[in-house]
Amino acid sequence: MATSGNKNINAKLVLLGDVGAGKSSLVLRFVKGQFVEFQESTIGAAFFSQTLAVNDATVKFEIWDTAGQERYHSLAPMYYRGAAAAIIVYDMTNLASFERAKKWVQELQAQGNPNMVMALAGNKADLLDARKVTAEEAQTYAQEHGLFFMETSAKTATNVNDIFYEIAKRLPRVQPAPNPSGMVLMDRPAERTAAASCCS
Amino acid sequence: MTELPPYPPIEPSNFDLIIVGTGLPESILAAAASAIGKSVLHLDPNPFYGSHFASLPPDDLSSFLDPHPSSPDHAAPSEGDGLASAIINLRSLYSDVEISSFAPETLEQHSRKFNLDLAGPRVLFCADKAIDAILRSGANQYVEFKSIDASLFYDKDGNLVNVPDSRAAIFKDKSLSLVEKNVLMRFFKLVQQHFSGDGESDRISEEDLASPFFEFLAKMRLPEKIKSVILYAISMADYDQGDKEACKVVISTKDGIERLALYHSSVGRFPNAVGALIYPIYGLGELAQAFCRRAAVKGCIYVLRMPVIALHMDKECGQYRGVRLGSGQDIFSHKLVLEPSFTVQSSIGSQPQNSLMENVQVKAKVARGICILTSSLRPDVSNFLIVYPPRSLYPEQVTSVRVLQIGGNLAVCPSGMFVLYLSALCDEASWGKKILHRAINALINHDDSKISEGTPPSTVQTEDARADPLLLWRALYIQELTAGQVESVSSTPMPDGSLGFNDALDATVKLFQTIYPHEEFFPETPAEDPEDDGALSVET
Numbered sequence: 001m002a003t004s005g006n007k008n009i010n011a012k013l014v015l016l017g018d019v020g021a022g023k024s025s026l027v028l029r030f031v032k033g034q035f036v037e038f039q040e041s042t043i044g045a046a047f048f049s050q051t052l053a054v055n056d057a058t059v060k061f062e063i064w065d066t067a068g069q070e071r072y073h074s075l076a077p078m079y080y081r082g083a084a085a086a087i088i089v090y091d092m093t094n095l096a097s098f099e100r101a102k103k104w105v106q107e108l109q110a111q112g113n114p115n116m117v118m119a120l121a122g123n124k125a126d127l128l129d130a131r132k133v134t135a136e137e138a139q140t141y142a143q144e145h146g147l148f149f150m151e152t153s154a155k156t157a158t159n160v161n162d163i164f165y166e167i168a169k170r171l172p173r174v175q176p177a178p179n180p181s182g183m184v185l186m187d188r189p190a191e192r193t194a195a196a197s198c199c200s
Numbered sequence: 201m202t203e204l205p206p207y208p209p210i211e212p213s214n215f216d217l218i219i220v221g222t223g224l225p226e227s228i229l230a231a232a233a234s235a236i237g238k239s240v241l242h243l244d245p246n247p248f249y250g251s252h253f254a255s256l257p258p259d260d261l262s263s264f265l266d267p268h269p270s271s272p273d274h275a276a277p278s279e280g281d282g283l284a285s286a287i288i289n290l291r292s293l294y295s296d297v298e299i300s301s302f303a304p305e306t307l308e309q310h311s312r313k314f315n316l317d318l319a320g321p322r323v324l325f326c327a328d329k330a331i332d333a334i335l336r337s338g339a340n341q342y343v344e345f346k347s348i349d350a351s352l353f354y355d356k357d358g359n360l361v362n363v364p365d366s367r368a369a370i371f372k373d374k375s376l377s378l379v380e381k382n383v384l385m386r387f388f389k390l391v392q393q394h395f396s397g398d399g400e401s402d403r404i405s406e407e408d409l410a411s412p413f414f415e416f417l418a419k420m421r422l423p424e425k426i427k428s429v430i431l432y433a434i435s436m437a438d439y440d441q442g443d444k445e446a447c448k449v450v451i452s453t454k455d456g457i458e459r460l461a462l463y464h465s466s467v468g469r470f471p472n473a474v475g476a477l478i479y480p481i482y483g484l485g486e487l488a489q490a491f492c493r494r495a496a497v498k499g500c501i502y503v504l505r506m507p508v509i510a511l512h513m514d515k516e517c518g519q520y521r522g523v524r525l526g527s528g529q530d531i532f533s534h535k536l537v538l539e540p541s542f543t544v545q546s547s548i549g550s551q552p553q554n555s556l557m558e559n560v561q562v563k564a565k566v567a568r569g570i571c572i573l574t575s576s577l578r579p580d581v582s583n584f585l586i587v588y589p590p591r592s593l594y595p596e597q598v599t600s601v602r603v604l605q606i607g608g609n610l611a612v613c614p615s616g617m618f619v620l621y622l623s624a625l626c627d628e629a630s631w632g633k634k635i636l637h638r639a640i641n642a643l644i645n646h647d648d649s650k651i652s653e654g655t656p657p658s659t660v661q662t663e664d665a666r667a668d669p670l671l672l673w674r675a676l677y678i679q680e681l682t683a684g685q686v687e688s689v690s691s692t693p694m695p696d697g698s699l700g701f702n703d704a705l706d707a708t709v710k711l712f713q714t715i716y717p718h719e720e721f722f723p724e725t726p727a728e729d730p731e732d733d734g735a736l737s738v739e740t
Contacts, residue, residue, distance in 0.1 A: 047341060067493055067496035067497045068496055068499075068501070068502070069492075069493070069496045069502045071208075071501070071502075072208075072210070072501075072502060072503040072504070072506070073504070073505075074502040074503055074504040074505075076249050076489040076492060076493065077248075077249075077482075077489070078342060078343075078482075078486055078489040078490065078493065079493075081482060181344060181481075182344035182345045182346040182481050182610075183344060183345050183346070183470060183472040183473065183478075184340060184341075184344055184345075185331065185334060185335060185340045185343075185345060185470060186335075186340070186470075187335050
């Protein structure tokens, strides 16, 4: 959810898209500035945070990756809950992944919060020769469905920071009715050491 | 997304462990096995997470309770490679399901805003073992909680009084006399010393520990009213402890003071929690989802909407080898865990591990009820627990009824509405239903005839009755209670009749240790390793 206070905005951002479209690569490029040519399917990473300063606010993104649960279409409702923004990623060298992206947009519109900022990312823009989805087609689709569109390359870093920056700019500065928020459970340090000493 | 292309086949086709069902015990098991590096395939025939621990909209809940007859006419898997097949059947845990909707349109309009717990009323004690599992697994990153604001007790004069569950609560209590306060304080101190004291003299004697809690409380000369509060509202006893004939489960002093200690160590464990009890935002179903996400992060593969239609068994020894999926694919694994509504029909004959699965004995039952209300039962609080001890509603009531109200601020229903969960143990469905009906009648001034004629609720509401909650929807059902099995094919525990998760966790840990006897249940990870979860900055 996006909560504002002194122009510090916390925003949950979810990634959606076909397996292999480059969701994790986009995040890794954005968060760590890295690119791995043969990124394994997402295992082990599920939660990133990164802070961006835009003109009037500091946006702290809490980025949720799918943890592979999208592979057999088994994402939990928890994934969408309270998301302020989403990036739907497709591989512009793969027509099926674009079709799949449209399904994810539908799913998001059914499950997600109606004020969500949605971005459509045509990833792998460095592979121009293999392009199967034209920018015009994607742009038209995005406009019709209330998304903004960019072609990105996690490999060359093209438009990667830009797409997150654009989302940060578009996030509502005052959230009308925030989702209910409660307490996050944390082990108190005292308990942690106590537990450690008695088990060792 | 109904018109999706068919699933790609599941890869690989060999796993260490296959788990069917995504209820809380199964999900914890998936996360625990994945955390120690086992390859896990986690399946669920349903399109949602949570199985018997799910939180669902009213319509989905109705159809889960009252399932369509399953069609076991799948072609039997061909037998070859030394494998025989065993047919797997779905058996419903629920019976006597009664659903009444008094305002279908209102519900339809908000349908997606409801997350109704199948296994309610259930909350987390802050010191519950489930909380430890949530913290140790890292599932705490994904769920937020709120406090249950009040815990109430229906005393024998017919008043709802606050449960004096902590020193502060005793101090504030206006219904207790000074003498009663002192007696209670002294008793709490006695129990505390038993657990924390060093000297032998601080401990309650073995003889007392083995005696019924009821008798021990009498021996301590606790007044009747306080005895009742401790037994039913703190130790959460189900049966009338004072009636030797009707009481099927006698709480021993040892169990009683452990439950009391759980309650006490829950109070104040988390700085933001006002009492002993907390509840997850969006309902209990979030807990299973959070553990599944932890499992997925550690490599567990998730496939919803995927039934298992048969098991492959070794012809020679009758051992389990693998499963045939609804898609026709065969997947093999060393171990299999099934949620409790599956039974296995073996064609091999009398192998012990198969016959055990078929002889599921139904011992006790729990009657559960869910009501959707237009306003809170109490003007001052929205999330609270009420305990009706045995015989408080009518003389033949042999078990306690626990009632939990959860409001829209916990995102289980649209804001302004409230959900009421009730449960009572019973031997027969008719008793259980009667207890719930009596409790509902005591709580809600409901006139079926007024609303069921299709009048929208707003017109029924008169000026005077504005504060009276109206019943929009009600579900009553009986769930059986049997313990999980532990064999080469294991089954997880079903939701029990208790208020918390301690027993379910014990059973789950035991199952884990049977499957992986040399492994630790959620080993402690190096603390605060920022790369642990791939995160650059760890949320604090």
